[in-house]
Structure formats: structure tokens, C-alpha cells
Amino acid sequence: MAWSGETIDRRAFLKAAAIGFAAALSPRSLHALERADAVYASGFRAADGSFGIATVSERGEIIDRVALPARAHGMAFSSATGRTVAFARRPGTFAMVFDPSRQAEPIMITAPEGRHFYGHGHFSPDGAVLYASENDFDGNRGMIGLYDGRNGFRRIGEFDAHGIGTHDMTVSDDGALLVIANGGIETHPDFGRTKLNLDRMEPSLVMLDARSGALIQKHAMPSSLSQLSTRHLDIAEDGRIWFACQWEGARNETPPLAGWFSKGEDIALLSLPDETTARLANYVGAIAINRRENIVGLTSPIGGASVTLDAKTGLVLSEDVVREAAGVAPAAHGIAVSSYDGQFMKTRSAVAWDQHIIRIK
Numbered sequence: 445m446a447w448s449g450e451t452i453d454r455r456a457f458l459k460a461a462a463i464g465f466a467a468a469l470s471p472r473s474l475h476a477l478e479r480a481d482a483v484y485a486s487g488f489r490a491a492d493g494s495f496g497i498a499t500v501s502e503r504g505e506i507i508d509r510v511a512l513p514a515r516a517h518g519m520a521f522s523s524a525t526g527r528t529v530a531f532a533r534r535p536g537t538f539a540m541v542f543d544p545s546r547q548a549e550p551i552m553i554t555a556p557e558g559r560h561f562y563g564h565g566h567f568s569p570d571g572a573v574l575y576a577s578e579n580d581f582d583g584n585r586g587m588i589g590l591y592d593g594r595n596g597f598r599r600i601g602e603f604d605a606h607g608i609g610t611h612d613m614t615v616s617d618d619g620a621l622l623v624i625a626n627g628g629i630e631t632h633p634d635f636g637r638t639k640l641n642l643d644r645m646e647p648s649l650v651m652l653d654a655r656s657g658a659l660i661q662k663h664a665m666p667s668s669l670s671q672l673s674t675r676h677l678d679i680a681e682d683g684r685i686w687f688a689c690q691w692e693g694a695r696n697e698t699p700p701l702a703g704w705f706s707k708g709e710d711i712a713l714l715s716l717p718d719e720t721t722a723r724l725a726n727y728v729g730a731i732a733i734n735r736r737e738n739i740v741g742l743t744s745p746i747g748g749a750s751v752t753l754d755a756k757t758g759l760v761l762s763e764d765v766v767r768e769a770a771g772v773a774p775a776a777h778g779i780a781v782s783s784y785d786g787q788f789m790k791t792r793s794a795v796a797w798d799q800h801i802i803r804i805k
Contacts, residue, residue, distance in 0.1 A: 456481045475609065483507065483805035485528050485544065486788075487516030487798035497530040498805070499544050502775055504791030510542050510550060518612065519802040520572035525593065528804060529553075529567075529574060535560040535633040539576060541597055544804060553597050558582055559589070560633055564612040567593065568654070569619045573634075575654075577610045578602070578625070580711035581632045586610025588622060603657030606647045612676040614653070616683070622652040623629040623685050627673040628665070629692070642692050647674045649687060651707060660765060669716030672699050677730070680755050681735045683707070688742060701728050702742060714758045723749040723763060730800055734774035741779035743769040745799070750781045771801030 482502040488509075489495055496514050497505040497673070501707035510530075517533040528547060532538045537560050541551040555561050555578060565576035575593040586605035591597045606615075607626025614623050628647030630640040647670070651660040665672050671693035686704045698721050700713035715725075725747030732741045733755060740753040743766070744751050750764045750772070775789070782788045782797040 447457070458520055462565055472590065482780070482803060483544075484773055484780065484801045484803050485519055485521065486771055486782060486801040487519070487530055488795035489515065489791075489798070490795050494616045497528075497540065497542070498795065500788060500793070501677075502789050502799075504788035504793045506793060506795070507519050508544065508546075510540065512540055515537060516540075516798055518565070518711070518778075518800040520565045520567050520574065521586075521802050521804045522567040522593065524567070524569065524571035526804075527567075527571065527593065528802070529565060531561050531565055531576065533579075533798075534637065535579070535631065536563075536564050536780075537561065539632045540567070541552065541574075542668060550599050553591060555589070561691060562586070562611050566613055566615045566622075568615060569617065570663055574617065575599075575613060575622060577605070579610065579631065584608055584622070584630055584632075588613060588624065588627055588657070599638075603652055606650050606652075606659055610647055610675070612673075614677050614685075615680055620650065620654055621660065622654050622657075623677055623679070624650040624652065625674045625677050625687055626650060626672075626677050627690075629673055630773070635729055639692070642671065645673065645692065647672055647689075649674055649677075649685075649705065649711060656671050661707070669699055669713075676731045678731050678740075680704075680733050681738065681739075684755070686709075686731055686733060686755070688731040691726035697726075699726070700721070701726065702731070702740075702753075702758075714753075717760060720751060720760050723747050724751065725749075729746040730771060730772045732772045732779065734779060736774070737778065739779065741774075741789060743772045743781060745770055746783060750779070752779055769798045770797055773801045773803045775803075 445501040475627040497513045516530040520529040537555040558576045562577040576589040578587045586601040590601040609627035609629035611627045612625045612735040626648045628645040647665045649663045676688045678802045703713040705711040738755045742751045750766045752762045771782035786793045
């Protein structure tokens with residue numbers, strides 16, 4: 445998720461938290477919150493095997509935790525309302541809405557019959573609508589579920605995502621467009637997480653009208669890259685949409701793993717140096733843009749790498765070895781990275797972080 449300063453600043457966050465929230469925090473956690481330059485949310489697995497979502501400082505200090513019934517994947521945050529949502533990992537059927545300041549009780553959303561969540565979603569700019577990527581598994585089609593952010597997150601409709609394996613999605617700054625990464629992979633909960641169509645994948649990138657759901661444009665991957673699963677998205681300050689991919693083809697091939705497009709324009713695939721492509725190991729697990737610095741962060745848990753690019757040129761600015769690199773989000777300076785083995789911005793945490801992190805302050 446891009447960050448352009450539209451998060452809750454520290455003073456507002458503390459004020460909103462008020463006495464009840466502060467009293468619930470340990471002195472150590474309260475100190476971590478007060479001195480944090482940035483606060484994030486991420487799913488985690490604790491040492492006892494339980495799952496939850498945590499708010500965490502850029503120093504890797506856990507501020508607060510909310511228990512979850514199972515493993516989470518991605519998150520959505522509304523700067524307008526302060527609400528954060530953790531989506532279940534595919535093929536999970538829950539999404540947990542919570543208020544990091546504890547001013548409201550958590551709300552559990554359950555996917556309707558015949559659907560499961562794909563682990564991602566995004567709020568409209570005013571927080572009135574939560575959009576969630578879903579699978580109509582018997583119909584083998586991706587859907588975008590619409591939930592009322594002002595009325596208990598009841599389901600109010602759905603849009604066709606015009607693809608299969610609908611994964612990440614985001615919303616334009618003006619709220620007019622939904623941008624969707626259809627990974628192209630067929631799955632069904634009867635078969636767990638098994639990928640059922642690797643020989644006939646249909647990855648695509650789609651734009652919808654956010655009000656009507658009407659298709660505005662669709663970009664299918666060329667036939668030579670039909671096994672390049674388009675998985676994650678973020679939007680730059682200039683409206684350019686960056687996307688990141690995971691290769692499901694032969695391991696000895698080195699396809700492009702990222703690219704960009706804009707409304708009314710075709711996709712441009714990024715040509716990375718051979719050594720960078722090798723380091724990413726044909727798998728980009730997360731992407732995020734720091735708008736203030738106009739940089740793009742990529743992570744690869746398989747390659748154990750974090751890569752930072754120039755958002756205008758696509759040139760590689762830096763590469764770091766991060767074992768089991770997972771989440772990525774804009775930092776106060778640069779890019780914040782988490783890992784499956786508990787690292788957060790080079791600090792070891794007491795939990796194993798999940799694949800995505802989101803900045804909330």
C-alpha cells in the first residue's frame with residue numbers, strides 16, 4: 445500500500461487511544477508507541493502456534509495484539525476512520541475489522557456461502573466501503589465483495605473481477621477506480637491450496653469503475669508469459685500502478701517479475717539486471733511504494749531478498765539479504781521489511797510475521 449502521509453499522526457493516534465487504550469498497554473508498549481516514528485500492522489504466528497494481528501513500531505517493538513482464529517494474510521487500513529482489516533489466508537472465510545486505538549470492538553466478517561477470501565482488500569478513501577478480493581470457487585471466477593464500512597461491515601454487493609485467482613486489489617486516490625491483480629490460478633477449497641491449472645493459467649490486470657463495477661480496461665499477460673501470476677499492486681503518486689509477479693513455469697527461466705501501467709496505457713514489464721532477477725528467485729511476495737521518496741520496495745521470501753527501485757525509472761537502488769523476507773511497506777525513511785522468521789526492520793521480534801505489513805501511522 446502506498447503511503448503519502450495520509451495516516452494517523454502520532455499525536456492524533458495517542459489522543460484517539462485515550463485513557464482506556466493507554467491503560468491497557470504495558471509501560472513498555474506505551475513507551476514504544478510514544479517514541480515511534482511509524483506504526484505498522486501485520487499478521488503473526490506466536491511461539492505457542494496461535495495467530496493474531498499486531499501493531500508494531502518501526503523498531504520491531506510490539507505495541508498491541510488482537511487474537512485471530514486462524515492465519516491472516518494481507519490487510520487494509522482506512523486513514524479516514526482508523527479501522528484496520530486483517531483478511532484470512534486463502535481459502536479462509538473470515539476478515540477481522542479492528543480499531544488500533546481500541547475505541548471500537550472488533551468486527552468479524554464472514555464470506556458468503558460459495559465464496560472465500562483471497563487475503564486482500566482495500567477501503568474507499570472515505571472509509572465507507574471495504575472492497576475484498578474473493579473467489580466464487582464453484583463458478584471459477586474472481587469477485588470483489590463490497591462491505592458497508594458505516595454499518596457494521598454488512599455485505600452490500602459484489603463486482604466481477606473479470607479474471608480468476610483474484611489476489612491483491614487497490615483503489616485509486618480519488619476513489620474512482622478499482623485496480624485488480626488476477627493471478628490466473630484456479631483453486632477450490634476442496635483441494636486446499638493446490639493450484640489446479642498451471643498448464644492453462646490466465647493472469648491479468650484489471651481496472652473497474654468503483655461505483656458501478658464496469659470494466660474499464662484489462663491487460664492479459666502475453667501467451668509467452670501465461671504462467672506469470674500477477675499477484676500484488678501499489679499506486680505511485682503520479683497514478684502509475686506497479687505490479688509484482690510470481691513465476692509458475694520452469695525454474696530455469698527468468699521472466700520479468702514486475703512492471704507498471706496507467707489508465708489508458710498498456711503494461712510495461714520491468715527489465716531487471718540478471719543478478720537481481722536471480723536474487724528474487726522468480727517470486728516477488730510483496731510490493732510497496734514510498735511516495736515521499738518515490739521508491740518501490742520488493743521482497744522475496746524464496747530468494748531471501750529485499751530490493752529497492754526508483755519509481756520513475758525502475759532502476760535498482762539497493763539490494764539487501766533478508767532471510768525469509770516477507771512484508772514491505774513505506775518507512776519514515778526508505779522501506780520497512782519484515783520476515784517470516786521474526787525480523788522487523790533488522791530487529792528480532794518475539795513472533796513470526798506473516799507475508800504482508802501495512803503502515804497505519
